[in-house]
Amino acid sequence: MSSVRCTCQQVIRDTGEDLPYKARFLPDQNVESLHRSVSSALSELVSLASRNQQQEWIGKYMRKGYPMEMDTPSLIHDFIWGVVVANTGLAYECGNCGRLLIYRKTDASAKSFVPEAPSKGIFNRIPSNV
Numbered sequence: 533m534s535s536v537r538c539t540c541q542q543v544i545r546d547t548g549e550d551l552p553y554k555a556r557f558l559p560d561q562n563v564e565s566l567h568r569s570v571s572s573a574l575s576e577l578v579s580l581a582s583r584n585q586q587q588e589w590i591g592k593y594m595r596k597g598y599p600m601e602m603d604t605p606s607l608i609h610d611f612i613w614g615v616v617v618a619n620t621g622l623a624y625e626c627g628n629c630g631r632l633l634i635y636r637k638t639d640a641s642a643k644s645f646v647p648e649a650p651s652k653g654i655f656n657r658i659p660s661n662v
């Protein structure tokens with residue numbers, strides 16, 4: 533999604549990741565399956581990698597054409613990112629009117645919500661020490 537237009541006509545640009553007005557949301561009903569998918573697949577990766585059979589794991593879990601010689605941290609990053617994208621929706625905060633535009637899937641239209649009081653920065657980074 534490269535840009536979206538708010539009801540107030542403000543264009544909200546999606547230039548990638550680490551945007552203070554963009555968020556991914558994880559429905560609570562997806563939390564357990566996401567954790568189960570990641571922990572199960574990574575356990576399998578550890579087991580196969582210890583026997584130098586990492587490529588078997590890549591063939592099973594990564595898209596066709598994924599590089600077979602990828603380093604392990606990049607492989608884990610790409611796998612987790614894929615699981616996150618598959619289980620989350622996107623949300624944007626309009627910098628003009630403060631509306632939240634919620635997309636359950638990138639090809640669907642947005643549901644928009646107007647704050648009861650002026651609001652900005654709802655999607656700023658949540659401090660984390662992990």
Ligand SMILES: [Zn+2]
Binds near residue numbers: 538542627628629631
């Ligand atoms: Zn707006």
